[in-house]
Amino acid sequence: xxxxxxxxxxxxxxxxxxxxxxxxxxxxxxxxxxxxxxxxxxxxxxxxxxxxxxxxxxxxxxxxxxxxxxxxxxxxxxxxxxxxxxxxxxxxxxxxxxxxxxxxxxxxxxxxxxxxxxxxxxxxxxxxxxxxxx
Amino acid sequence: xxxxxxxxxxxxxxxxxxxxxxxxxxxxxxxxxxxxxxxxxxxxxxxxxxxxxxxxxxxxxxxxxxxxxxxxxxxxxxxxxxxxxxxxxxxxxxxxxxxxxxxxxxxxxxxxxxxxxxxxxxxxxxxxxxxxxx
Amino acid sequence: xxxxxxxxxxxxxxxxxxxxxxxxxxxxxxxxxxxxxxxxxxxxxxxxxxxxxxxxxxxxxxxxxxxxxxxxxxxxxxxxxxxxxxxxxxxxxxxxxxxxxxxxxxxxxxxxxxxxxxxxxxxxxxxxxxxxxx
Numbered sequence: 001x002x003x004x005x006x007x008x009x010x011x012x013x014x015x016x017x018x019x020x021x022x023x024x025x026x027x028x029x030x031x032x033x034x035x036x037x038x039x040x041x042x043x044x045x046x047x048x049x050x051x052x053x054x055x056x057x058x059x060x061x062x063x064x065x066x067x068x069x070x071x072x073x074x075x076x077x078x079x080x081x082x083x084x085x086x087x088x089x090x091x092x093x094x095x096x097x098x099x100x101x102x103x104x105x106x107x108x109x110x111x112x113x114x115x116x117x118x119x120x121x122x123x124x125x126x127x128x129x130x131x132x133x134x
Numbered sequence: 135x136x137x138x139x140x141x142x143x144x145x146x147x148x149x150x151x152x153x154x155x156x157x158x159x160x161x162x163x164x165x166x167x168x169x170x171x172x173x174x175x176x177x178x179x180x181x182x183x184x185x186x187x188x189x190x191x192x193x194x195x196x197x198x199x200x201x202x203x204x205x206x207x208x209x210x211x212x213x214x215x216x217x218x219x220x221x222x223x224x225x226x227x228x229x230x231x232x233x234x235x236x237x238x239x240x241x242x243x244x245x246x247x248x249x250x251x252x253x254x255x256x257x258x259x260x261x262x263x264x265x266x267x268x
Numbered sequence: 269x270x271x272x273x274x275x276x277x278x279x280x281x282x283x284x285x286x287x288x289x290x291x292x293x294x295x296x297x298x299x300x301x302x303x304x305x306x307x308x309x310x311x312x313x314x315x316x317x318x319x320x321x322x323x324x325x326x327x328x329x330x331x332x333x334x335x336x337x338x339x340x341x342x343x344x345x346x347x348x349x350x351x352x353x354x355x356x357x358x359x360x361x362x363x364x365x366x367x368x369x370x371x372x373x374x375x376x377x378x379x380x381x382x383x384x385x386x387x388x389x390x391x392x393x394x395x396x397x398x399x400x401x402x
Contacts, residue, residue: 001135001266001269003302003401005367034137035171035231035264037303037365041376043319049228050220051177055209059217060224062208067201067335074330075323083327086318090328090360092224094317094379097231097303097365099139099173099264106262108175111228128374130303130367132266132269132400133137135269135400168271169305169365169398183362184354185311189343193351194358196342201335226358231365233273233307233398240396242309245362266400267271 001134004030008127012120016064018057022112025129026104034133036105039095041126044085044119046092052112064088064118085119092116100133135268138164142261146254150198152191156246159263160238168267170239173229175260178219178253180226186246198222198252219253226250234267269402272298276395280388284332286325290380293397294372302401304373307363309394312353312387314360320380332356332386353387360384368401 006028008021021038029036038047050056068091074083096113099106105113115127140162142155155172163170172181184190202225208217230247233240239247249261274296276289289306297304306315318324336359342351364381367374373381383395 001137003269005301005369033139034266035169035303037367039367039374041379043317043376043378048224049177050224053210053213055211055213056217056220059208059210059221062206063202063221063224066203066206068331069334072330072334074327076321076327077323079321079323083324086324087327087331090316090318090331093227093361093364095364095366096227096229097171098229099171099262101139106173106264108177108260110177111175126376128367130374132302135271167273168400169303182358183311184358187344187347189345189347190351190354193342193344193355196340197336197355197358200337200340227361230361230363231305232363233305233396235273240307240398242311242394244311245309 004131006129010115010125012117012122015120016061017117017120019115020052020112021115025113028129029100029103031100031131031133032103034100035097036100037097037130039128044082044089046089046116047096048092048114049096049111051110082119088118138265140263144249144259146251146256149254150195151251151254153249154186154246155249162263163234163237165234165265165267166237168234169231170234171231171264173262178216178223180223180250181230182226182248183230183245185244216253222252272399274397278383278393280385280390283388284329285385285388287383288320288380289383293381296397297368297371299368299399299401300371302368303365304368305365305398307396312350312357314357314362314384315364316360316382317364317379319378350387356386
């Protein structure tokens with residue numbers, strides 16, 4: 001049994017952007033079997049698991065904008081004009097802990113892991129990987 | 135320290151269905167102390183922890199239908215007519231990582247672990263358990 | 269490699285209350301490197317990671333009250349008058365599993381870990397910490 005760490009650097013180019021990081025994670029996995037914590041070090045981003053289909057990812061953006069509506073004025077916008085980005089992050093959450101098998105993420109056929117930029121564009125977003133297993 | 139894996143197969147009979155998998159997980163736990171990752175291999179389902187009270191579970195279905203409303207047309211529905219199922223899964227998430235103590239889930243009095251079917255009925259839904267501990 | 273457990277007791281004084289538990293968790297971490305599962309044993313509470321800015325935390329309360337509106341009557345309220353508290357907990361989730369480095373939570377600059385009371389005031393809310401690493 002061992003614990004290993006690694007990280008992924010991401011540059012985003014849009015305000016809202018969904019980036020499939022499945023293959024990058026698989027390249028960095030350094031245990032055969034166990035779990036990996038995938039954690040974004042930013043409070044205006046998220047880590048999620050779902051299907052990589054272009055229309056669906058567009059629907060996700062639409063839904064988040066409906067739920068965290070721009071009809072209201074938010075208090076955090078007096079400090080930093082990105083309250084809605086933080087609120088979307090609260091709903092999606094900043095991490096996922098997933099199974100590893102044969103040194104790869106053990107996902108279903110239609111699943112990918114995504115980093116979601118909610119307040120871009122940004123340089124050097126960092127996602128931390130912490131593996132525990134053998 | 136060790137890592138162990140197991141899985142649960144679930145057949146669902148309704149489009150929306152909530153199944154309490156707490157006792158099945160407890161039967162399969164094979165470590166004394168540590169954590170267990172409970173992961174659904176499907177992007178139109180979810181794993182959640184809350185109270186097993188019939189009215190509450192009905193309220194959850196109602197709330198999800200309010201949040202992910204059928205008033206809009208979704209792009210993913212052109213490919214596969216289940217955009218709302220995926221969007222609900224994004225909000226609830228496909229995994230939970232929980233504490234294990236005395237070879238059982240270490241939950242509070244009013245907590246159960248649920249598999250939520252969001253696009254059923256389906257055969258052979260698979261939930262993966264990955265235990266890390268001793 | 270080892271697994272260690274600890275817990276935090278919290279007394280809340282309001283119906284909705286957000287408590288930063290980052291420093292308490294750091295005091296209790298007893299591994300150098302690995303992961304820690306932070307789990308609330310209550311189905312009307314949540315564990316989340318985001319920025320500790322007063323206005324933002326007020327926006328979170330506002331948003332949750334918008335999403336889980338009081339315009340409807342909920343079935344669980346016939347049993348126990350706190351359906352909306354449970355429904356908010358479903359959306360935020362009751363746990364986070366996070367990286368540990370140098371015997372501390374390995375968070376980004378603007379991140380804190382919060383316990384969210386959704387049905388207070390309550391005595392002796394318990395958050396379980398389960399560490400796995402070395």
